[in-house]
Amino acid sequence: MVDLDSLRAHLTEVLDAQSAATGVAGAVVGVAVGGDQFSLAHGSANLNTGQEFTTDTGWLLGSVTKVLTATALLRLVDAGTVDLDAPARRYLPEFTLADTDAAEAITVRMLINHTNGIDADDLMPAAVRGRDATRSYVDQLPDFGCLFEPGTGIHYSNPGFVLAARILEEQTGLPFERAIQTELFEPCGMRDATAVQTQAFLRRTAIGAHASDEPGKLRATSLFSLPESAAGAGGTPIVTVADMMAFGRMHLAGGLAPDGGRVLSQELAAAMLTPTFDLGLPSVPSMGLGWWLTPIAGTTAAWHGGGSPGGASSFCIVPEHDAVIVSFVSGPNALLNDKLHTAVLEHLTGQQATAPFGGDPADADPSMAGGYTAFHVDKNISVHDGTLLVRTAFPFHDEELERTLDGYGTSGSSTVTYVPAAPGLFLPEDSDPRTTAGFYGRFSILADLPPAPGRPRGIHTGLRFIPKTS
Incomplete structure (x- = not known):
């Protein structure tokens, strides 16, 4: 039996110690273990208005969206309309790269496990908004090549997930913001989740914060979110703790939503948690589908992190302990997410999280x-x-x-x-x-x-x- 009361008290102490001086304007954390859960919030959600951060405040999910995009795409695999091992160009004939052979070799699976190698990490076209935003991103990819032969390495891939989002659009006939709503948010019970930026005006929503020129002070971000063209990789979705608890519980239940509805087949939910590529570096976890499968504190957490302008989120499920952990930090101290997550993991496992490497240091070659x-x-x-x-x-x-x-x-x-x-x-x-x-x-x-x-x-x-x- 996990003592959640003592864990809650410890996390409260961690949050109470945060301030602008520690690089934190505000933060929120949620923990679910079995059928029990709690959430905590701290500080300011918006330095411009002084709005308080509460446990139902929404925030930009950032690249944690990649796990959601992968899940939505796999619903199409369940439906038989998309084949994971088919070339991505089967579904997006317009997709190509400067290296046309590499573009031909990239499969749908490679889009969602960071092994496609596309060299366009920071590509963020902002000129086009709305229905054609994702298409505008894909239209620029012919100017870019690959860092390695697809399937032979891991390189964090924003373009891979934008392409996955584009397939979702083509197969559903909907723009990404509506496709993710109908294919994932609604069936999963993510009641407050949205990929529409303007929804932030209608609800309590946090913004990011940066270090200021004045020591010990922070300033509100001047950019709310990344461009809509990168929505599928994490540009625009906004969620709450409750939304991510519902999503995490669905994965822990093998694809069943909290209301009992089937979101994803048990086979594909398990496939997301199965290693598809291991680079053999302690700094790079094995890659499932969408998830980074990270050994930590004596267990394995399926994890993804996400950055947004002036903010960082962290989300994981821990199947061995039937647990979900989610957090968001407004401010430059992204490592507070680690402090919160490792505290929970150590509490669950009774083991300390340690550095992922061993052996004596060796001089650089x-x-x-x-x-x-x-x-x-x-x-x-x-x-x-x-x-x-x-x-x-x-x-x-x-x-x-x-x-x-x-x-x-x-x-x-x-x-x-x-x-x-x-x-x-x-x-x-x-x-x-x-x-x-x-x-x-x-x-x-x-x-x-x-x-x-x-x-x-x-x-x-x-x-x-x-x-x-x-």
């Missing part, structure tokens, strides 16, 4: 020195006494993208020293290795990834692959 390039990011690495000096720049692409990323809070150029943490793994020299025990904390690990058939040598960090180019 001198051959790591050189240039690494992917869309909208250039890294230059030099090796000094076994450590890495990593210079990062974000080359100008176009004014539209620059405005979006500036509002999102993407940092500018940086120079960071990375020190060995384990063979082939490195951490920023001023970081605490203990933070890598959490979901977001693992993003700070930089891994030296050797070449493999279909994939060049590169580095892997923040779930993203950047090939060595010089």
Whole structure:
């Protein structure tokens, strides 16, 4: 029997300790174990208005949407109208890339397990809104290539899930915002969920916050959400704790909604929780369908995180313990999500969450020195006494993208020293290795990834692959 009262008291203490000085304007967390659940809220939902964060406040889900998009797409697989192992072009003949052979090789499955390799991570066209927004994104993909042969690696894929959303649109005849409503929100009992940005005016909805120029202060974001073209990857959906509890319980029940309705077949619900690709790096969990299958605190959590302008969300289900955990933080302290989630997981399992790597640190291989390039990011690495000096720049692409990323809070150029943490793994020299025990904390690990058939040598960090180019 899990003592939820003591867990609730502990999480209350964690939230009460947060403020602008700790990088938190407001936050919410929800926990469900078996048939019991609770939720807590803290701080401000909107620094512009002073609105209080409550447990029924909505927030932008960000990339956690990817699990929802995958689930909605798999309903079409259940219906027999989409085949996971068919080429994506069977359903989207207009889809192509600069590498046409790669576009032909990408299957529907590769769209929702981050193995398609499309090199367009930060593509965020904002000019088109409404019914044609997702189409406008796909129309730009012919300018982009692939980082590796599809199916041979993992590279966090916003374009993969936009393409999945586009298939959903084509097969249902509805724009994404209505397709996700009818295919998922309604049958799952997610009563307050919406992918329509303007619904934020009609309900209590949080906005993000960024660090300000004044130490210990935060400022409200000037950008509410990412463009509608990226809705299927996480641009626009707004949810509450109750919505995500319903969604999580549906997955724990093998595809049955809380009201007993069948949302997804038991076979496909299980397939989402089955590894489809493992890169073999401790910083990159095995990939199911939509879910990152993360070993943590003696169990495995099916997890996804999500960023929004000035905010970050975290969501997981823990099948072994029949548990759902969801949180959102307004402010730059995304790691508060990890603190909340690991506290729950440690309470459930009785085991401590530890760093995902072991072994003695090893000096960097001198051959790591050189240039690494992917869309909208250039890294230059030099090796000094076994450590890495990593210079990062974000080359100008176009004014539209620059405005979006500036509002999102993407940092500018940086120079960071990375020190060995384990063979082939490195951490920023001023970081605490203990933070890598959490979901977001693992993003700070930089891994030296050797070449493999279909994939060049590169580095892997923040779930993203950047090939060595010089």
